[in-house]
Every structure is written in structure tokens, then in C-alpha cells.
Amino acid sequence: xxxxxxxxxxxxxxxxxxxxxxxxxxxxxxxxxxxxxxxxxxxxxxxxxxxxxxxxxxxxxxxxxxxxxxxxxxxxxxxxxxxxxxxxxxxxxxxxxxxxxxxxxxxxxxxxxxxxxxxxxxxx
Numbered sequence: 001x002x003x004x005x006x007x008x009x010x011x012x013x014x015x016x017x018x019x020x021x022x023x024x025x026x027x028x029x030x031x032x033x034x035x036x037x038x039x040x041x042x043x044x045x046x047x048x049x050x051x052x053x054x055x056x057x058x059x060x061x062x063x064x065x066x067x068x069x070x071x072x073x074x075x076x077x078x079x080x081x082x083x084x085x086x087x088x089x090x091x092x093x094x095x096x097x098x099x100x101x102x103x104x105x106x107x108x109x110x111x112x113x114x115x116x117x118x119x120x121x122x123x124x
Contacts (some may be wrong), residue, residue, distance in 0.1 A: 006078075014028060019033060029074050029076060030076075032067055032070070033063075034056065034059050034064070034067050035067055035071060035076075036104070037059075037069075037098075038052065038056070038064075038067055038068070038071070038077075039077075039093065039097065039104075040104065041055050041056065041077065042077060042091060042092060042093045043098070043101050043104070044096075046090050046091060046092040047090065047091055048088065048089060048090055048091070049064065049065075049089060049091075050070075052064055052091075054097060058068055062071060068091060072091075075094055075096065075097075076090065076093070076094060076096075076097045077091050077093055077097065078091070078092050078093075078094055079091055080092070
């Protein structure tokens with residue numbers, strides 16, 4: 001999100017985890033409170049900033065902007081600027097990120113099943 005000090009413990013740990021294995025690398029890129037929600041919305045259709053605000057009303061402008069910039073830098077999304085007045089900017093998933101959709105769908109099923117198990121365990 002911002003510039004990180006290269007020698008900070010957080011940066012060193014992040015770099016270590018990114019290089020540990022493919023799964024950790026993927027999770028490091030996808031980590032963030034709103035990233036999966038943003039990516040899920042983009043899996044349905046390309047969106048403009050104002051459209052994100054309508055379909056994710058609780059995200060702040062600052063957080064949305066930071067996540068979009070970071071995900072573009074990480075190659076998860078593409079940003080297309082249309083040369084018109086006022087400027088139009090649209091975001092879409094990269095081809096590589098589109099390959100994750102079937103995995104997200106399976107994670108969604110797993111998450112719903114696990115949540116139900118946990119809720120049943122708490123009620124006992």
C-alpha cells in the first residue's frame with residue numbers, strides 16, 4: 001500500500017512468506033480486508049471507481065484507491081484509461097487472475113460449510 005522500509009521486520013517477513021511457497025505468495029497478494037470482495041465484483045464485470053462504491057458501500061474512497069493501486073501493481077487487475085472528458089477509468093481482472101475464479105468458487109463452498117460447522121459447535 002505505501003512505501004515500506006526495505007529493512008523493516010514487516011517487509012522482511014512479507015518477502016520471506018512470498019518466497020516460501022506458491023500458496024503463501026498467492027495469499028500475500030490477496031491479503032487485505034477488501035481485496036477478495038473487489039476481485040469477486042470484477043469477476044462479474046469490469047467496473048469503474050464509482051461502480052465499486054455502489055456495490056461495496058462500506059469501503060472508503062482511500063482504501064478502495066489503495067487496494068486498486070496495489071492490485072494493479074501486483075498484476076491482479078488492469079486499469080484502462082479512456083481518453084475522454086471527463087476521464088473514464090475502468091478496472092478488470094487480468095487473464096492470470098481470471099484463472100482463480102473456480103478456486104474462489106470452491107473456497108466459497110468450503111467457507112460456507114465450515115462456518116455452519118463452527119456455528120453448530122458454538123451452539124452446543
